[in-house]
Amino acid sequence: MQVETGDERHAGTSARVYAVLYGGKGGTETSGKVWLTGGKFERGKTDVFNVEVAQMLSPLTKIDIGHDNSGAGPGWFCRQVRSAVML
Secondary structure, eight states: OEEEEOSSTTOOOOSOEEEEEEESGGGOEEOOOEEOTTOOOOTTOEEEOOOOOSSOOOSEEEEEEEEOOOSSOOOOOEEEEEOOOOO
């Protein structure tokens, strides 16, 4: 998964970021919150993560992304999320 932070003033975040993946049969299966650790989420940068989930979510139908509003500068401009599903 690639998470791109926008190139706007104050776009980066110090908060903890998570993703929830949806898919599987009928698109009703979910990964639950997957914390994206190790990312810096800085202005104009792209962070790359290998996300492993216990259940099969193919085909992936939706990704929710958010943060826990922690840290001194929790606001965030997430420009784009790209995913490649590996079976």
